[in-house]
Amino acid sequence: MxxxxxxxxxxxxxxxxxxxxxxxxxxxxxxxxxxxxxxxxxxxxxxxxxxxxxxLPNRNEPGIDTQLNRSEKAIVELLRQEGRIKRKEVEKQLGISQSMAGRIVRDMVDKEILDVRGQGKNTEYLLKD
Incomplete structure (x- = not known):
């Protein structure tokens, strides 16, 4: 063609x-x-x-909601409202276990959707610019 x-x-x-x-x-x-x-x-x-x-849709933009699963969309929406969140808040908002919340936010960090600030209990997640 x-x-x-x-x-x-x-x-x-x-x-x-x-x-x-x-x-x-x-x-x-x-x-x-x-x-x-x-x-x-x-x-x-x-x-x-x-x-x-x-x-042309931007395929490099991490915030494109169509490329996120349901849990990731919920986390992005929460971050848009709150600005920053902790893993504990992800557990509470999504009603999931600590290990599942940790896995989801780590995956989102690996996909360069989230930035990490702090360590341990003080770790916060923000949407990447």
Missing amino acids: LGISIANNNRLASLFYRLMLIEAYGTGVPKIFDSYKKEKVKPRIETSDNAFKIT
Whole structure:
């Protein structure tokens, strides 16, 4: 499935092609959609009479709620309200065990969704900027 591309500046487009800065004309849109195959949120295309716009979801943004499981979404929502939380609050809010709460917040830290402040009982979790 190849698209159609019309260059505004043929000389510049030809130069970029020879320098391997661009690929064959009309291959970009299919490659974009291929790269989002495994994502839950897909690119959106809007068209008008003489143009189109593709909106690409940010796959690198850790706060995209569609990429989080139910427990992680609840923790993110709690953090949006409170600003910072402790593991004990996660246990209480989600009604889960200490070990489960610890595992969830550690996973979220590993996924770079949360930042950690402090140690031991004073450990707090914040949403990563």
